[in-house]
Amino acid sequence: MEKLLVFGHQNPDTDAITSAISFAHYLNESGVEAEAVAFEGPSEETAFALNHFNWEAPRVVNTVSNEVSAVALVDHNEFQQSATDITNVEIKYVIDHHRISNFETANPLYYRSEPVGCTNTVIYKMYQEKGIEIPAQIAGLMLSAIISDTLLFKSPTCTPEDVAVAKELAAIADVDVAEYGMDMLKAGTNLDSKSSEELLDLDAKSFPMGDKSVRIGQVNTVDIQDVLKRQEELVSLMTAENAAENYDLFVLMITNIVESDSTLLVVGNGADKAETAFNVTFENQTAFLEGVVSRKKQIVPQLTEAYTK
Amino acid sequence: MEKLLVFGHQNPDTDAITSAISFAHYLNESGVEAEAVAFEGPSEETAFALNHFNWEAPRVVNTVSNEVSAVALVDHNEFQQSATDITNVEIKYVIDHHRISNFETANPLYYRSEPVGCTNTVIYKMYQEKGIEIPAQIAGLMLSAIISDTLLFKSPTCTPEDVAVAKELAAIADVDVAEYGMDMLKAGTNLDSKSSEELLDLDAKSFPMGDKSVRIGQVNTVDIQDVLKRQEELVSLMTAENAAENYDLFVLMITNIVESDSTLLVVGNGADKAETAFNVTFENQTAFLEGVVSRKKQIVPQLTEAYTK
Numbered sequence: 001m002e003k004l005l006v007f008g009h010q011n012p013d014t015d016a017i018t019s020a021i022s023f024a025h026y027l028n029e030s031g032v033e034a035e036a037v038a039f040e041g042p043s044e045e046t047a048f049a050l051n052h053f054n055w056e057a058p059r060v061v062n063t064v065s066n067e068v069s070a071v072a073l074v075d076h077n078e079f080q081q082s083a084t085d086i087t088n089v090e091i092k093y094v095i096d097h098h099r100i101s102n103f104e105t106a107n108p109l110y111y112r113s114e115p116v117g118c119t120n121t122v123i124y125k126m127y128q129e130k131g132i133e134i135p136a137q138i139a140g141l142m143l144s145a146i147i148s149d150t151l152l153f154k155s156p157t158c159t160p161e162d163v164a165v166a167k168e169l170a171a172i173a174d175v176d177v178a179e180y181g182m183d184m185l186k187a188g189t190n191l192d193s194k195s196s197e198e199l200l201d202l203d204a205k206s207f208p209m210g211d212k213s214v215r216i217g218q219v220n221t222v223d224i225q226d227v228l229k230r231q232e233e234l235v236s237l238m239t240a241e242n243a244a245e246n247y248d249l250f251v252l253m254i255t256n257i258v259e260s261d262s263t264l265l266v267v268g269n270g271a272d273k274a275e276t277a278f279n280v281t282f283e284n285q286t287a288f289l290e291g292v293v294s295r296k297k298q299i300v301p302q303l304t305e306a307y308t309k
Numbered sequence: 310m311e312k313l314l315v316f317g318h319q320n321p322d323t324d325a326i327t328s329a330i331s332f333a334h335y336l337n338e339s340g341v342e343a344e345a346v347a348f349e350g351p352s353e354e355t356a357f358a359l360n361h362f363n364w365e366a367p368r369v370v371n372t373v374s375n376e377v378s379a380v381a382l383v384d385h386n387e388f389q390q391s392a393t394d395i396t397n398v399e400i401k402y403v404i405d406h407h408r409i410s411n412f413e414t415a416n417p418l419y420y421r422s423e424p425v426g427c428t429n430t431v432i433y434k435m436y437q438e439k440g441i442e443i444p445a446q447i448a449g450l451m452l453s454a455i456i457s458d459t460l461l462f463k464s465p466t467c468t469p470e471d472v473a474v475a476k477e478l479a480a481i482a483d484v485d486v487a488e489y490g491m492d493m494l495k496a497g498t499n500l501d502s503k504s505s506e507e508l509l510d511l512d513a514k515s516f517p518m519g520d521k522s523v524r525i526g527q528v529n530t531v532d533i534q535d536v537l538k539r540q541e542e543l544v545s546l547m548t549a550e551n552a553a554e555n556y557d558l559f560v561l562m563i564t565n566i567v568e569s570d571s572t573l574l575v576v577g578n579g580a581d582k583a584e585t586a587f588n589v590t591f592e593n594q595t596a597f598l599e600g601v602v603s604r605k606k607q608i609v610p611q612l613t614e615a616y617t618k
Contacts, residue, residue: 079534097417098411098417099413099414099415099416099417099418100412100414100418101413101414102413102418103409103412103413104408104409104410104411104412105408105409108406108407108408108422108423108424109409109422109424110422110423110424111409111420111421111422112420112421112422113417113418113419113420113421114417114419115416115417115418125438128440129434140361257336276418278328279582294416
């Protein structure tokens with residue numbers, strides 16, 4: 001069989017980059033030639049992990065069908081999050097932990113998805129099942145992804161399996177999870193080098209709610225005030241984006257990764273929906289939500305309910 | 310968690326019925342309450358297997374959302390092959406070995422599909438990975454599914470994994486694979502009790518090819534002449550169905566499961582495409598294809614190519 005390219009989603013986070021690395025290694029050890037690639041270079045958090053475990057970032061590509069006829073997807077399945085030419089290649093493997101949507105194949109394939117906090121938790125199980133040894137450097141990268149996706153096990157998306165696998169990986173990589181994890185997460189919170197436009201776009205997604213559209217971004221920080229000092233400029237940009245894209249509401253989650261809390265900054269007509277959803281009153285367009293860190297579990301469902309009831 | 314219903318596709322074959330049984334048992338042993346159900350009673354082949362291993366047929370249901378809010382799919386994923394009310398329930402698990410198409414979920418789920426010959430081959434691996442013991446009766450049913458899907462390992466869909474797993478299951482179930490397998494397959498070839506309409510519909514699927522639509526049915530037998538004695542009536546029904554459904558071609562594969570050969574009976578405008586595809590000349594609308602038993606691998610791709618080049 002010819003070589004496969006292995007890649008995570010567009011706008012890659014630490015799990016997208018490192019699961020491409022760990023799954024490509026798994027395939028190579030299984031006798032299937034594979035190379036990890038990515039659609040962008042690593043974020044600062046991911047670069048910290050790659051540097052710490054002395055591993056090169058995956059080669060950046062724009063398209064895949066110019067190189068290969070078959071691929072493996074990790075940490076995603078939806079075509080709009082994948083290679084722009086994904087429909088021109090055969091998908092042989094998918095390893096993931098998301099819902100399945102906008103995905104189809106012409107042929108049977110290997111598809112493995114589990115409702116856990118991180119793709120690398122699934123990949124760890126596959127290594128164990130096949131008895132393939134995980135090199136210490138790759139174990140460190142896999143651990144980094146679990147720390148990143150679960151915010152050091154504090155996100156409600158984290159499962160007991162993620163915690164147990166992280167412990168095994170930490171032993172192989174020989175690192176102190178709490179210390180290394182906080183250093184890595186902090187490396188991703190260096191927002192000073194980013195413009196306010198970049199900060200709003202860093203991890204923003206749009207969600208249809210009722211007959212409205214809501215935009216929700218998230219930034220991780222160790223100091224919420226450090227982000228809020230830009231509030232005036234952020235509000236002005238969010239207002240403009242609401243008008244241009246017809247969003248009813250723009251919510252920016254500013255998450256303190258040390259305290260595991262978030263402050264919401266909201267702009268738009270639907271602010272009253274957010275007040276209902278989170279049982280808060282916004283003051284100066286902001287509200288503090290204790291213990292809230294997960295957009296998927298603690299923001300989207302509650303806001304959807306407020307919009308649809 | 311409340312009880313899950315576990316079911317295979319509409320018009321169930323032996324793998325659809327028995328993988329519901331084997332996966333429901335796996336879930337129950339894993340602490341998840343589950344019940345195997347089916348949308349129809351077992352075929353004669355499946356009934357032979359259930360009777361031999363002394364296991365009750367799954368309860369027949371028409372819909373699922375009136376009973377439960379969450380389900381597990383086995384041996385299929387495409388919604389048009391599933392419960393008619395599949396979009397009203399949450400899909401928690403899919404175990405399969407087909408392409409993925411017309412399938413989506415709102416939430417992350419457990420999805421396990423591998424490009425092997427039988428769903429029960431995948432389920433066997435899951436039992437092994439979790440260290441769950443397979444009862445002898447269920448092992449016999451799982452073995453029956455592998456024999457059925459691979460026509461006793463002779464189909465090109467059969468992989469070395471299917472063969473290896475069947476051997477393990479036969480040891481647990483304490484049966485002679487060749488002897489039991491041929492008895493079971495023969496039980497499914499009792500076509501005398503079926504009308505010609507039933508025979509044509511037994512396992513027929515429609516395929517778009519180029520801008521035409523082609524209907525391909527398959528019947529298993531131990532005596533091809535026994536089916537061809539109905540040729541006049543079959544041709545008349547196939548002609549009527551072509552006209553009613555606008556099929557360019559109707560192909561009936563009459564497969565001798567002992568010899569692992571098929572005779573094609575073809576009706577329609579596209580007979581010349583079939584002659585090109587299989588490099589044969591039809592005499593009296595029939596042609597013998599040595600070593601051909603798999604619609605998926607030996608008929609559909611070749612005919613598609615003839616229609617599209």
